[in-house]
Structures are given as structure tokens and as C-alpha cells.
Amino acid sequence: xxxxxxxxxxxxxxxxxxxxxxxxxxxxxxxxxxxxxxxxxxxxxxxxxxxxxxxxxxxxxxxxxxxxxxxxxxxxxxxxxxxxxxxxxxxxxxxxxxxxxxxxxxxxxxxxxxxxxxxxxxxxxxxxxxxxxxxxxxxxxxxxxxxxxxxxxxxxxxxxxxxxxxxxxxxxxxxxxxxxxxxxxxxxxxxxxxxx
Amino acid sequence: xxxxxxxxxxxxxxxxxxxxxxxxxxxxxxxxxxxxxxxxxxxxxxxxxxxxxxxxxxxxxxxxxxxxxxxxxxxxxxxxxxxxxxxxxxxxxxxxxxxxxxxxxxxxxxxxxxxxxxxxxxxxxxxxxxxxxxxxxxxxxxxxxxxxxxxxxxxxxxxxxxxxxxxxxxxxxxxxxxxxxxxxxxxxxxxxxxxxxxxxxxxxxxxxxxxxxxxxxxxxxxxxxxxxxxxxxxxxxxxxxxxxxxxxxxxxxxxxxxxxxxxxxxxxxxxxxxxxxxxxxxxxxxxxxxxxxxxxxxxxxxxxxxxxxxxxxxxxxxx
Ligand code: HEM
Numbered sequence: 001x002x003x004x005x006x007x008x009x010x011x012x013x014x015x016x017x018x019x020x021x022x023x024x025x026x027x028x029x030x031x032x033x034x035x036x037x038x039x040x041x042x043x044x045x046x047x048x049x050x051x052x053x054x055x056x057x058x059x060x061x062x063x064x065x066x067x068x069x070x071x072x073x074x075x076x077x078x079x080x081x082x083x084x085x086x087x088x089x090x091x092x093x094x095x096x097x098x099x100x101x102x103x104x105x106x107x108x109x110x111x112x113x114x115x116x117x118x119x120x121x122x123x124x125x126x127x128x129x130x131x132x133x134x135x136x137x138x139x140x141x142x143x144x145x146x147x148x149x150x151x152x153x154x155x156x157x158x159x160x161x162x163x164x165x166x167x168x169x170x171x172x173x174x175x176x177x178x179x180x181x182x183x184x185x186x187x188x189x190x191x192x193x194x195x196x
Numbered sequence: 197x198x199x200x201x202x203x204x205x206x207x208x209x210x211x212x213x214x215x216x217x218x219x220x221x222x223x224x225x226x227x228x229x230x231x232x233x234x235x236x237x238x239x240x241x242x243x244x245x246x247x248x249x250x251x252x253x254x255x256x257x258x259x260x261x262x263x264x265x266x267x268x269x270x271x272x273x274x275x276x277x278x279x280x281x282x283x284x285x286x287x288x289x290x291x292x293x294x295x296x297x298x299x300x301x302x303x304x305x306x307x308x309x310x311x312x313x314x315x316x317x318x319x320x321x322x323x324x325x326x327x328x329x330x331x332x333x334x335x336x337x338x339x340x341x342x343x344x345x346x347x348x349x350x351x352x353x354x355x356x357x358x359x360x361x362x363x364x365x366x367x368x369x370x371x372x373x374x375x376x377x378x379x380x381x382x383x384x385x386x387x388x389x390x391x392x393x394x395x396x397x398x399x400x401x402x403x404x405x406x407x408x409x410x411x412x413x414x415x416x417x418x419x420x421x422x423x424x425x426x427x428x429x430x431x432x433x434x435x436x437x438x439x440x441x442x443x444x445x446x447x448x449x450x451x452x453x454x455x456x457x458x459x460x461x462x463x464x465x466x467x468x469x470x471x472x473x474x475x476x477x478x479x480x481x482x483x484x485x486x487x488x489x490x491x492x493x494x495x496x497x498x499x500x501x502x503x504x505x506x507x508x509x510x511x512x513x514x515x
Contacts (some may be wrong), residue, residue, distance in 0.1 A: 035273035113475075167338075168385045
């Protein structure tokens with residue numbers, strides 16, 4: 001890794017994580033969101049929420065594989081961006097799609113399995129986002145690590161959410177599932193040792 | 197509201213009963229047409245103001261102020277936002293991948309309980325059928341909707357011409373299967389070829405339509421060229437595209453979405469705000485181009501004309 005890259009890893013990562021948002025803004029500004037912009041925004045933010053969560057899960061195997069520390073220096077930032085894109089996704093649903101129709105939203109929450117899975121993932125992400133500061137890390141010590149293992153469950157719920165909402169053609173969520181499974185397998189001690 | 201246009205011989209403008217309604221209709225149509233640069237076809241749309249029961253209801257629908265207005269969905273949106281899985285799962289795929297879709301020559305196989313079976317050249321099939329323009333709402337099962345001016349002919353007229361036998365109770369339609377041209381068919385999203393069906397009395401209902409064009413132009417590939425069904429009171433997936441076979445049957449025929457997921461898609465698929473799709477509500481819909489959702493109407497607002505087809509049926513069971 002070039003020294004510059006490692007030194008500037010945080011701003012570089014920040015910049016990269018903003019790109020989807022910038023792209024969305026450009027599509028919006030240039031009227032390229034298509035015939036159903038609300039659906040487009042909801043799906044776009046959902047896609048990036050899931051991608052960010054999965055990218056967060058790359059940090060540990062990457063750190064092990066490369067024997068470098070820099071993946072850990074950006075892990076929390078990517079995690080926070082995950083939370084950001086999920087929040088954008090949820091806002092898009094509540095504000096743009098349902099326009100604060102709480103009756104409909106409540107109905108969705110109790111009746112639609114895909115919304116339940118998504119919502120569970122969102123709710124579980126909140127404590128992780130809140131405890132993502134250095135201070136919290138220090139304060140929680142060992143328990144921080146335990147708490148943040150919840151991301152495995154959150155990612156699984158995100159993939160499940162995708163499977164549950166698709167009408168036909170399971171190829172796309174299947175790709176995410178595959179990525180998720182590979183990332184989880186890389187954490188199995190026997191395999192992790194070999195990768196190292 | 198339904199704006200229905202008969203062919204020109206059927207009606208004259210003097211048949212219009214309520215002048216104020218007529219003017220409203222005309223203003224509405226002119227406004228929509230103007231805003232879409234439709235000057236060319238506006239005169240024929242105006243001719244649509246003839247007065248059978250359907251049109252009167254339609255006109256009343258417009259003047260009914262608590263129901264949001266219906267305006268034509270721009271051509272651009274109608275032809276760029278399509279569910280046509282044969283050309284890909286993303287709604288922007290069909291417009292890209294159907295660009296060079298070959299619709300000439302095109303033949304349609306007519307088979308089953310019918311007096312005039314055979315393989316028809318599309319032109320021969322359509323010969324003698326009165327051409328019409330109809331503006332219909334299209335309600336997708338995914339809770340969005342459009343208003344589309346179709347060109348084509350009444351399905352009833354075609355069926356009359358083909359002469360189903362007395363054994364025929366249903367009619368099934370089939371979409372082209374051609375993975376070379378339709379790359380989506382290389383995947384297994386649905387069981388290809390796509391099939392759909394109607395009960396014969398539904399198919400011969402005056403609202404059931406076969407489209408060969410929209411906005412006065414030839415039907416684009418992504419909208420189901422060269423021949424597609426339009427059943428405005430049912431969810432969009434019933435309105436099968438790029439038809440190559442018409443089959444008259446005694447028993448209820450298989451339909452693709454019902455095969456894929458019988459718990460979520462029934463044979464009837466009438467638009468019904470009271471019966472939710474298991475994964476989303478059908479109470480409301482987003483009209484393409486609008487921000488707030490509007491309430492979904494039973495039978496997509498065509499209940500006055502079609503509800504009698506389902507008298508005595510439990511529509512929760514036969515969804
Ligand atoms: C960690 C949390 C979540 C993740 C990772 C996630 C991810 C996704 C993904 C990948 C999609 C599919 C996008 C596509 O089709 O391209 C999606 C769609 C969607 N999600 Fe989520 N989501 C999450 C939470 C939520 C929550 C909390 C809600 C609402 C309460 C929600 C509502 C929706 C809706 C309405 C759609 C669109 C369905 C459609 O257009 O058919 N999601 N989400």
C-alpha cells in the first residue's frame with residue numbers, strides 16, 4: 001500500500017463513502033431518477049445501506065489477510081456510513097413513500113415480514129451507531145466488541161429483508177447472500193488462520 | 197373516470213347529454229394533449245366524447261371533486277418504466293433491451309375450442325376489426341399507476357371473429373418465447389413463456405382491449421409490441437404483452453404469476469383495495485408523476501361496468 005494512501009486513509013474513505021450520495025444528488029439535480037423517483041431513491045439507498053454493512057464486514061478479514069492495521073482505522077467510519085444510508089433509506093420510506101401515513105406504516109410493521117426484518121436491522125443498528133465513538137469504545141472495553149458483533153445479525157437481517165421483498169428473480173439478493181456467507185466463513189477460526 | 201373512445205361511426209358529438217361535462221372533458225383532454233404536444237391526435241380524442249353509459253360515468257368521474265383528477269402519463273414515462281421481465285427485471289431494462297425487438301413478421305397461433313384455429317399473420321388477424329383509441333388507467337400490482345391512451349381494438353371483436361365453440365369458457369394468451377431477443381428469458385425469474393388468461397365473459401366485456409399502439413404511435417417493444425392485452429380493471433400483470441398465441445379452453449388456464457406464487461397472485465387479480473398483497477397494501481397507489489399516493493378504487497374505478505361479472509363471488513377468496 002502506498003504510504004500516502006495509508007496516511008490519508010480516513011479522508012479517502014470518507015470521500016468514497018460519500019460518492020453514492022453525490023451520485024444520487026446528481027441524478028436528482030439532472031432529473032434522471034426516472035418515472036418513479038421515490039421508488040428509485042428508496043431502492044438506491046437500500047442497496048447502499050446493505051453494501052456498506054457488508055463492506056464493514058470486510059475490514060476484519062482484510063486486516064488479517066494483509067496484516068495491516070489500516071482497515072481497522074476506517075471500520076467505524078464505514079459502519080457509521082452504513083447507519084447513514086439505512087437512515088436515508090428509512091426516511092425515504094417514511095417521508096417520500098408513505099408521507100407520514102402512520103396507519104399504513106404501522107400496518108406494514110405488523111403485517112409485512114420484509115418491513116419487520118428491515119426495521120429490526122435498523123433498530124439493532126442504533127446502539128452500534130451510538131457507541132461508535134472512541135470514548136464509548138474505551139468505556140465499554142471488552143463489551144464493545146461483543147455488542148458490535150451484532151453487525152453479523154444485522155447484515156443477515158438486511159439480506160433477509162431483500163429476499164423477502166423481491167417478487168421474482170432471486171439473483172440479486174443471492175449475490176448479497178453469497179458475499180455475506182463468504183465474509184462470515186472468513187471468520188471461522190480454522191479458515192481465518194489459513195488466510196492469514 | 198374512464199375516457200372511452202368508440203370508433204367514429206358509433207357516435208356523434210350531439211349525443212353528449214350534459215354539455216358542462218362535455219366541456220370539462222374537452223378541457224381536460226385538450227390540456228393533457230397540449231401539455232404533451234399531442235395536437236396531432238387531439239381531434240380524435242375529442243371525438244371520444246360520445247355518450248354510452250361508460251362515458252357518462254367517466255365524465256361524472258372527472259367532475260367529481262373528491263376523486264383526484266386523472267391526467268395522461270407522459271409518453272416518456274409510459275415507455276421508460278416497464279415491468280416486462282422478458283427484457284430484464286429492472287423497470288428501465290425493457291426500454292433499453294427492446295430497442296431492436298423484431299415485430300415483423302409476426303404471427304399469432306389460434307387454438308383450442310374455436311371454429312377458426314390456425315396460425316394467423318398479424319395483419320390478417322386484425323383485418324376488419326374497428327380501430328379505436330381508449331384512455332385507461334393502468335394499476336400495477338406494485339401500487340403505482342398510469343393513465344395511458346391506447347390504440348387498438350376491442351378484444352370482443354377479435355373473439356367474435358375467431359368464433360369460439362360452446363365448449364370455450366376461458367381464453368389463454370401466451371407471450372413470445374425467444375431468449376435471443378428477450379434476454380430476460382435466459383434467467384429463471386418466471387416460467388417462460390409468460391401466459392395469462394381471462395374468463396370468456398371477461399374477455400368479451402366491452403372494456404377488454406387489445407392494443408397495437410399508444411399515444412397514436414406504434415406500440416414500442418417495451419410496452420408489448422406488436423400486440424398486447426389491456427384489461428383496465430385488473431392488475432397490470434394480467435395485461436400480457438407481445439402475444440403469439442390465443443387459446444380457448446374449457447378449464448381455467450394457467451397464468452404465470454399464479455404459477456410463480458399462488459399465495460400472492462390469483463387468477464382474477466381484480467384491482468381491490470380491500471385485499472392486500474401479502475407484502476404490501478393495495479389501499480393506495482402512486483400515480484406516476486405525483487408525490488402523494490391516492491386511494492385505489494375497486495376494479496380500478498371501473499366497478500360500475502365490470503362488478504356485475506363477479507356477482508356472488510367472494511373476492512377475498514378469488515383474488
Ligand atoms: C439495515 C437495514 C436495511 C437494509 C440493509 C435494507 C436494504 C434494502 C435493499 C437492499 C432493498 C432493495 C433495493 C433494490 O431493490 O434495489 C431495500 C428495499 C426496501 N426497503 Fe430496505 N433495508 C433496510 C431497512 C429498511 C427499513 C427499516 C424499511 C422500512 C421500515 C425498509 C423498507 C424498504 C422498502 C419499502 C424497500 C423497497 C421495496 C420495493 O421497492 O419494492 N428497509 N432495502
